Amino acid sequence: MLKKLFLRQTYYLASAAFIILSLVYFAANINQAYVGLDFTNVNGKWIVTSNDSHGVGYKLGIRVGDQILKINNDDPGSYSLVQKWNEAEGASSLQFLRPGQSSAKTVKIPKRTGVLELLSEILMMIIGLVFLILGFITWFKRYFLVQARALFWSNWFIGLAIVLAPASGRALPFAKELEFIIVSLVPLFLIKFVSVFPFENENLINRLSRRMLALTSVVISSLMILQSLGIVHLNSLLKKLVLSSLTIGILVVLWNLGTLIKLPNDKQKKNQANIVLIGIVIGFLPFILLTAVPVIFNFPQKVNAEVTYLFIVVIPATLYYVIVHRYLPDSRRLLGIIISFFVAGIGTSIVVIFALFFLKIVKTLSIEVYLATLFLTMVLLICFCFIRVVLNKFLEKLALFEGNRDLKTRVLTLNKSLTSINEEDQILEEVVKSLRIEGAFIIVEDDKGGYLKRAVGRFLTEPSKQIELEEFFQTNQRINLEAKILTDDLPAELYIPYITNNFTCGIFFGHRYSHVDFVLEELPLITLISSQLAQRLITTFVIKELSKEIKDLAQRSLDSQRRTQGLQGITISLFRSLEKERKSIACEIHDGPLQLGLDLNRWLKYLVEECPSNVKTAKAIAHMQELVQDLNFELRLICNDLRPPSLTDLGLPLAIELMCEEIMQKELLVISLEMAGISREDRFEEEVELAAYRFLQEGITNVVKHSGSNKLKIQIKMNGARIELTVQDSGRGFDTSKIEDWSLTGAHFGIVGMKERLASLGGDLQIVSTIQQGTMLKATIPIA
Amino acid sequence: MAFNSQEFEIVRVIVVDDHTLFTEGTVTLLSYEPRISVVGVAKNGLECLSLVSNTRADVVLLDIKLPDVCGTDLIDKIRTVQPEVKIIMLTGHSPKGYVTISRNKGANGFLLKDCSVKEMIQGILRVHNGGACFSQGMETSLQSANDSNNAHSLGNSEVLSTLLTPREIEVIELVSQGLRSKEIASAAGINVRTVDFHVSNILLKLKVNTRLEAVLKYKEGGLSDF
Secondary structure (H helix, E strand, C coil), X not given: CHHHHHHHHHHHHHHHHHHHHHHHHHHHHHCCCCCCEEEEXXXXXXXXXXXXXXXXXXXXXXXXXXXXXXXXXXXXXXXXXXXXXXXXXXCCEEEEECCCCCCCEEEECCCCCCHHHHHHHHHHHHHHHHHHHHHHHXXXXXXXXXXXXXXXXXXXXXXXXXXXXXXXXXXXXXXXXXXXXXXXXXXXXXXXXXXXXXXXXXXXXXXXXXXXXXXXXXXXXXXXXXHHXXXXXCHHHHHHHHHHHHHHHHHHHXXXXXXXXXXXXXXXXXXXXXXXXXXXXXXXXXXXXXXXXXXXXXCCCCCCHHHHHHHHHHHHHHHHHHHHCCCCCCHHHHHHHHHHHHHXXXXXXXXXXXXXXXXXXXXXXXXXXXXHHHHHHHHHHHXXXXXXXXXXXXXXXXXXXXXXHHHXXXXXXXXXXXXXXXXXXXXXHHHHHHHCCCEEEEEEEEXXXXXXXXXEEHHHHCHHHHHHXXXXXXXXXXXXXXXXXXXXXXXXXXXXXXXXXXXXXXXXXXXXXXXXXXXXXXXXXXXXHHHHHHXXXXXXXXXXXXXXXXXXXXXXXXXXXXXXXXXXXXXXXXXXXXXXXXXXXXXXXXXXXXXXXXXXXXHHHHHHHHCCXXXXXXXXXXXXXXXXXXXXXXXXXXXXXXXXXXXXXXXXXXXXXXXXXXXXXXXXXXXXXXXXXXXXXXXXXXXXXXXXXXXXXXXXXXXXXXXXXXXXXXXXXXXXXXXXEEEEEXXXXXXXXXXXXHHHHCCCHHHHXXXXXXXXXXXXXXXXXXXXXXXXXXXXXXXX | CCCHHHHCCCEEEEEECCCHHHHHHHHHHHHCCXXXXXXXXXXXXXXXXXXXXXXXXXXXXXXXXXXXXXXXXXHHHHHHHCCCCEEEEEECCCCCCHHHHHHHHCCCEXXXXXXXXXXXXXXXXXHHCCCCEXXXXXXXHHHHHHHCCCCXXXXXXXXXXXXXXXXXXXXXXXXXXXXXXXXXXXXXXXXXXXXXXXXXXXXXXXXXXXXXXXXXXXXXXXXXXX
């Protein structure tokens, strides 16, 4: 946190230092004219080696090759700045001798900087400050981005170098030293910037060159200090060092940007890099065209070189824009606009220059004149565009353009308002109102024969017209899919068909007798809004259909729920009447045929015992006895099966015990019967006893039939007001997920029926089964 | 009648049964026996109780299945009215489950409804003399139920082989092969009742209660060929 705060502080301090430095040196610049001469000592003579055309020296007539005889009426060698920098900055008078001329000339150097020169200094300061401010804003807005921080520092150094340049030229105290050190640091920070922009791509070349440049910077700084102290005189070496390090830095930067061009097209980074490149080109182009080209081709500049410097600020501005804005325009589109703009500008400028030439305003055609014209044309074009935009806005405000544009806006507002309206009638009303027409009529037909008609305005009260239009719609459907202006014999003015996958719509606008006429050009726009309208109507139509269906479904589910409840009731009564029926049949058999059989058997025994007979008769009687006994046995079995008398007579626990004993005698099966919380004499409601008995019977039968197990565990437990019955085997088991299917296919109806039966008593049936590990059926029956 | 009374003490019997035809048959058959006199017939529990309290009877022949009440539940009520009266239960069904409960409630005998009249007369007389009476085969079932607690191993194979008849051995063989009664019946050419009869005899003879135990005991005893 502290570190962060400290870091933030650094940026503020650096910016403040920048501004103070620039202001101080600017004030000093005003108070000292720029001489702009460099000389060197040749055999004790001070010869001018270079002179700046902006300097006072040049303006006073001193040229390269002249010999400086005196500075401030003294020997040049004794002037301190000559000793240090071979410069005559700050001198008040100069005496020089042109080679070949005999008399020396003395010139007075003005104390202050002239007005024209001052403007140029102000320009430099502005450029420097623009660099600083753009860097600062970028950092301030995106201080969390490493790119923003890198941009701040590179801008800071570049800006300072620009701001210090005039002061350095004037050899103000420490200005030259500072300038050299800072210029030597500029490439370092530039490389730092491109190594994180547009993404971190720290590579070997960047790292190596940075190290090398840092070293150079250190060397330059220390040499500078030595030079400043007067210990060494390495003036030209220092200049060469600084320039070469700057060159290396720029080369590395260009190489970095060059690699970005190779990125695939869809990368956002490539777009960023392209925009930066466009910015650089725009920034340097005026300089190259108006300053560099004339210098190279050796003709006088028509435009002040400083003006072209101004364009350089486009570069930091572009960088600022690219870093601060997340969503950038497509660089290709930008490039397209710029290229078209330039080509247009070049073309226009050619026309202009020939026009000027033929009008004799321009005397001769030359490149420098053309370049100046081009520059002027460009500036004029920019001004033209700017003024046009402003004027358009202004006129829009005054609403001078009615008519066509009005329909556009009306359609647009209608489009907006349509989304907020839900009722279809309202939608139509809105359309009619917005388009200022007399009426509209719309037909929506879906592929299942659903049909929807809506009319507003005049059509509402004229059904005969509606029928006419409907006929037209039916005949035109799917034949002609284009919107068209209708002929005079139809009541509407405009017909717009709209077809989607499942719907066919016809939209009619405008009443024949209305005063508004459609223009053909308006058709696409009206078609657009019509499709919107149709879509909205289709949506409401679909929603209505759906809600109808949902209502239907809800009703049906309610019905089926009722039916299910009814079925449950039927199930309960079916089980009841089934048991009742079984009971009565068992009674009938027991009281009728069985008693007769028993009596018959008894009489036959009496016959055998009391009435001796011959062998034949005895044999016949013995056979009859067998038959009667079989008969009675069968009858008893049937009775027992229909309704075990033991259950009615002895109660559930005993009946179950008996059943288990009987089954163990009949089947190869061991049943272990456990009872808990229940005594042998306990009696329950007949229905409960029956359900419990039948459940266990069914469970045991299932084990005998299906499980393949010969061990069975039955548990009967009282759990509060519920009887819990469990039948558990360790046999084959089955897939319990199939139970649901059984109820549908009618297979294994025993278990399914049992489930229903228990449910009808408010109980439930749990089935747990694992393949090869056995099955457990657990029934719970509440005892009322 | 007075002189006769020294030779015969006539046993007065009440028949409680709602099956008219069957009751008529009982009365007719008993009428052949001079020592027994049917003094009343009741068709349900209520009639039975009023008859018992109004008529002096020695023995009540009580059908278990009555229209209004279960015969076994009637025992206590008869006893409260006539503590001395003897009661013989009658059933047309399998007596299983009922025998024990009847005995526990104080019934003196238990007869199947299709027992011969001779058996019934003997039963009545025995009960009247303070004895007990059970239909044929029922004593053994009773005994096995009683003895089931006393674990006892049967002797060697010799004893077993003499214990079971060839028919029974045939049946137990089929049982030990896992066949069920119906399958055994069709395999041995007899009916299911006979198979069950044989099986219950085998269980009795081997003194076990379940088929599985019988099969195990049979195999253990070395009677099996496997």
